[in-house]
Amino acid sequence: MIPAQFDYKVPKTLDEAVALLASDLDGAKVLAGGHSLIPAMKLRLAQPQLLIDIARIPSLAYIREEGNQILIGATTTHYQLESSQLLQNICPLLPDCARSIGDVQVRNKGTIGGSLAHSDPAGDWPAAILALDGELICVGPNGERTVKAENFFIDLLTTDLQPGEILREIRINKPGGKFGQAYQKVPHPASGFAVVGIAVHLVLDGSGACQAAGVGVTGVGVKAYRAKGVESGLVGTSLDDNALASAVTHVCDGIDPNTDLYASSEYRCHLAQVHARRAIQAAKARVQ
Ligand SMILES: Cc1cc2nc3c(=O)[nH]c(=O)nc-3n(C[C@H](O)[C@H](O)[C@H](O)COP(=O)(O)OP(=O)(O)OC[C@H]3O[C@@H](n4cnc5c(N)ncnc54)[C@H](O)[C@@H]3O)c2cc1C
Numbered sequence: 001m002i003p004a005q006f007d008y009k010v011p012k013t014l015d016e017a018v019a020l021l022a023s024d025l026d027g028a029k030v031l032a033g034g035h036s037l038i039p040a041m042k043l044r045l046a047q048p049q050l051l052i053d054i055a056r057i058p059s060l061a062y063i064r065e066e067g068n069q070i071l072i073g074a075t076t077t078h079y080q081l082e083s084s085q086l087l088q089n090i091c092p093l094l095p096d097c098a099r100s101i102g103d104v105q106v107r108n109k110g111t112i113g114g115s116l117a118h119s120d121p122a123g124d125w126p127a128a129i130l131a132l133d134g135e136l137i138c139v140g141p142n143g144e145r146t147v148k149a150e151n152f153f154i155d156l157l158t159t160d161l162q163p164g165e166i167l168r169e170i171r172i173n174k175p176g177g178k179f180g181q182a183y184q185k186v187p188h189p190a191s192g193f194a195v196v197g198i199a200v201h202l203v204l205d206g207s208g209a210c211q212a213a214g215v216g217v218t219g220v221g222v223k224a225y226r227a228k229g230v231e232s233g234l235v236g237t238s239l240d241d242n243a244l245a246s247a248v249t250h251v252c253d254g255i256d257p258n259t260d261l262y263a264s265s266e267y268r269c270h271l272a273q274v275h276a277r278r279a280i281q282a283a284k285a286r287v288q
């Protein structure tokens with residue numbers, strides 16, 4: 001299908017983009033990689049009057065270390081994250097997650113900020129950023145604010161971004177000590193999106209016991225979430241088989257799992273348990 005008519009503007013700076021967005025809060029939309037927004041426009045599920053193309057603002061795409069944090073610009077593409085040697089060395093969950101997204105064309109255009117702002121219930125990035133306890137920097141007409149990933153995803157395709165705000169940056173605390181990470185995904189055979197996706201970040205103490213755990217889940221509910229019951233079931237254990245078997249039973253706690261033609265809620269929850277266990281085992285095996 002052909003989208004409804006729209007205007008298109010290419011700001012040179014983020015300030016210009018914020019001002020453009022503020023000038024038409026009802027009709028304007030930010031365009032990043034366009035790999036969720038353009039299909040929605042073609043289906044006429046979205047009919048913005050103005051597209052503000054932030055993907056051409058060069059200063060918004062970067063991956064860098066600053067102090068004890070990793071900073072990622074919102075328009076950094078999935079491919080840039082997948083192929084980052086820096087991330088491979090210091091936070092391999094991010095390239096792992098990026099690698100699982102769509103195909104090479106999608107990864108070349110789609111951006112991490114677009115994916116987080118879109119909050120697709122089957123999107124991969126929300127699970128990883130939740131597991132890493134990340135922070136999102138949002139900028140709007142009233143300045144900048146920091147939102148914890150845990151508080152960012154509100155509902156189906158709904159985030160804490162306020163009218164006029166643009167997601168500028170994602171911040172992750174640099175993993176330290178003995179840690180291991182993994183992303184396990186059951187891709188839908190037709191779309192490639194996650195039927196279930198589980199991101200795990202584990203920190204072990206000197207004796208090999210689990211000191212901290214982050215478990216992010218996508219595909220199961222209307223929005224991605226942290227499986228806190230699994231996390232608390234792991235902390236303090238030696239991550240032995242019994243501890244894992246017991247912890248993963250909590251992966252759907254408090255969630256009403258999605259049902260569709262491909263997976264009933266019971267099957268989806270079963271997949272979530274199986275793949276949570278595999279992701280934890282894989283993360284444990286990668287402890288460095
Ligand atoms: C064939 C195909 C397969 C795919 N497979 C997968 C997959 O396996 N896993 C997966 O996770 N995703 C998948 N995707 C989605 C893809 O990752 C998208 O790139 C992503 O969801 C949206 O990012 P984008 O940069 O394209 O955003 P856009 O489509 O440009 O924007 C999406 C929404 O976010 C808003 N937005 C974008 N950037 C910002 C920002 N910085 N601040 C505020 N609002 C913003 C836009 O206004 C829009 O509402 C697939 C897409 C396609 C077409």
